């Protein structure tokens with residue numbers, strides 16, 4: 001059944017692996033081990049990782065397996081208008097249309113299993129670690145996961161199921177073979193977040209760590225304005241990666257914002273004062289999710305446009 005499921009969902013463009021639920025303990029021990037070894041900062045752990053739950057939820061206590069899944073996901077190009085200039089701003093894979101994509105993955109998996117009497121429910125676990133140890137993905141030196149045919153342009157998901165899984169391909173974390181003699185991502189990362197002396201990302205140096213923070217928190221002084229290449233997140237280490245050669249130009253066109261709408265977003269006008277048309281535009285693409293980051297993050301791009309006008 002495990003093999004049949006993997007094949008069945010592939011027809012929908014989804015790649016999966018299934019492992020025994022017993023590996024929950026391996027996931028927990030790996031994450032907690034990094035904390036004990038002081039490789040993870042305690043504040044970082046509390047904010048980003050303490051929310052992982054290493055046991056099946058009430059509705060599926062009898063879970064027998066963990067399912068890692070991945071769906072290809074493109075970059076999205078938004079357009080803004082400012083001072084008579086129309087300019088693009090990229091949003092990396094995984095940030096937009098994620099509700100629709102997560103629903104698709106869940107429906108496909110659920111439909112494939114329901115006919116055999118099995119159920120699934122979402123798992124709040126470290127998704128990269130599960131994807132890599134299950135055999136679905138491999139780490140890049142940039143700490144992002146890569147999957148054959150998708151590169152790093154995919155959205156990961158994790159589920160519990162009562163599908164039994166007595167045999168699996170669980171393994172220790174691995175990096176892609178091609179990373180062995182390559183340091184392109186490290187050289188391209190402007191902040192030094194990908195360090196030569198350890199595999200684990202220096203998360204506090206990552207641009208994404210800062211531009212995903214609540215909008216009232218300013219960027220640190222050491223972060224140069226020219227380093228920002230996305231509305232949220234960062235693409236430097238993925239764009240240059242040879243393992244992304246086939247996908248790096250996969251960019252879908254997103255919505256466009258008029259001069260007036262760009263102004264409203266940059267001034268941080270509260271949601272309930274925005275015109276309905278703008279709210280709908282934001283909601284359609286899951287851009288409302290990042291609403292409070294807009295003024296700070298968009299301003300960097302407007303400043304760049306303005307400096308070209310001088």
Ligand code: B12
Pocket residue numbers: 030031034048049092093094124125126127128129139142143144145146152154155156157173174175199200201203206208209212232233234235237
């Ligand atoms: C916290 C977090 C962040 C933090 C910290 C990043 C980090 N590396 O942990 C910040 C905000 C910086 C961040 C940034 C990004 N994130 Co993020 N993030 C998460 C989150 C919530 C948890 C990740 C996690 O478990 N971190 C803990 C660390 C310890 O785990 P790890 O990175 O897997 O590290 C393992 C390896 O280092 C390994 N290891 C240690 N030593 C060695 C040695 C060797 C040789 C090997 C092979 C392995 C190895 O052990 C570690 C622990 O298992 C997940 C959501 C989720 N539920 O999983 C999303 C998630 C991982 N992020 C995601 C994305 C898209 C990103 C960005 C690419 C966004 C962007 N475009 O800017 C960047 C990438 C930055 C980068 N270079 O890693 C995606 C995954 C995409 C992917 N294919 O990998 C996720 C799954 C969210 C989602 N659902 O889409 N993120």
Ligand code: SF4
Pocket residue numbers: 139140141142176178179180182183184185186240241242243
């Ligand atoms: S740029 Fe090179 S080292 Fe970095 S993830 Fe890609 S292949 Fe690996």
Ligand code: SF4
Pocket residue numbers: 142188189190191192193194205206207208233234235236237238
């Ligand atoms: S996402 Fe950007 S800042 Fe973070 S590691 Fe990659 S290149 Fe560096």
